[in-house]
Amino acid sequence: MPERLLCTVSDLSDKTAKICEVDGVEIGVIRHKGDIVAYKNVCPHQGGPVCEGLKMPQVCVELDDQQRTLRQTFNEDELHFVCPWHGWEFKIATGEAVGDPKYKMKRYNVVERGGEVYVEV
């Protein structure tokens, strides 16, 4: 598969995706748990710039031993891209929509070489 240069490793952060353009297509790249992941910056819902939204942890609810609600919490182990247009959330690790994994962000294979980041297109 042909590879295209996206950016240098030093351009990347784990806070927010860097948006790069390859052949007129925007790709968001971000460090995630030691990996580098890259997704097309087009949301499977209505096409919003999904990689440019907030990065939010999963929201959970804690129940007590009688199934009563205790409180809500953030699970920082599971981080999501939140599409800024309508709020659909996608797991950064897999690109799957939190509401239904059949909806997925388009993912690119990433190759890191000589301090540079390439995607296979």
Add this chain to the structure above:
Amino acid sequence: MSLTGNTMNYSSDNDPAIQEFNTSKLLKNARKQAEDRNYKDFFICDVDSHHYETEALPEILQYMDDPVMRHLGLSAGNVGRAGLIPQAIGSQDMAGRVTRYAGRNKEIVPEEPHRDITLARRWMDAMGTDMACLFPTPMLLLATHPQVEVEVAMARAYNRWLSERILEEDNRLVSMVYLPMNEPHEAEKMIDEFAEKKGVVGFLSTGYLKRPVHDSANMRIYAKLEEHGMPLGFHAAYHWADTSLAQLNKFISVHALGFSFCNIIHMTNWVMNGMPERFPKLKTMWIESGLAWVPFLMQRLDNEYMMRTSDAPLLKKKPSDYMREMFYSTQPMELVDNREALEVTFKMINAESQLLYSSDYPHWDMDLPSTIYDLPFLDEKAKRSILGGNAQKLFNLDPVMSEWKLEANGKG
């Protein structure tokens, strides 16, 4: 005591997602859709979009007749504003996840034209929308204000401001202006004052009302609208304090049900009390309740009507036959995994002539024109009717195409 801030980067003011904000940039993918789908070839009208009128409240209050209420609105802090327009509980922006809410205040616009015109033009041009019907936002709940005199005064000031500062200034913006249904004689005066104003294409009843729509006190309102040939819009809203909705604990629940429920109540009263027979020339449009409620209500009402025709003696045909002659706005269209049901819905409401595209932009559940354009069961003619042609007919519009489309067609 030390305060716990938002320790995470999430939706803080420094978040890169909102550090700078520009509507055209946020919607760049929408513009690409507009170009890829050749929207330049036809007219698109959005029949339900919004601005945040409270941001212009000091200007609007200059148009208020009552100096004491004007003073209240301009008084220090937010106290005065809270006194004039009900504040809704509910996190529309999902705690900052929908970034345009927090970003909007940071958007830079030129001094001229009015900020609301520039903002509207930015999203319209991105989406490929040529003309838009602009509605307020917090004022959608104004009908629930406990003081009806405040509702009337606010409505009049807003309509005057909107007419003079926005509609007079921009040929691409129109509105169905606020009708204070809770005070019928004032609503009648409002029709007389605004029916002939530039850009006024109808009148709007908003949300939950204090008196049902079929109340005898309202009949002269409908007669007057019919006389002026002006359509009446029912723009839904949620009202968390409504007795049945008050049992719901989550915003998602009250929003999902409240908007449809609001129009289900008004529509049921409207049809079962024979309003379409009393005012056969009055056109109604049912706004922002999605579409799934319409087949539901048609089925429920028809089934009961056939058993109990004596309960609804003014009707000369089934409830669904009246409902099929009314107009509906598209948003928020129930899109997820729903093709088949949607296709049936479109057939049941005669979508090709009765359905009008709406975005609801900039609200969080907005729909782009592609939600209609990409439907596989519509042909090109039906798509164009729903996206613009039906609005052109209903509102008697002289279509004004956006500059970029004119330029793309070599007419700029």
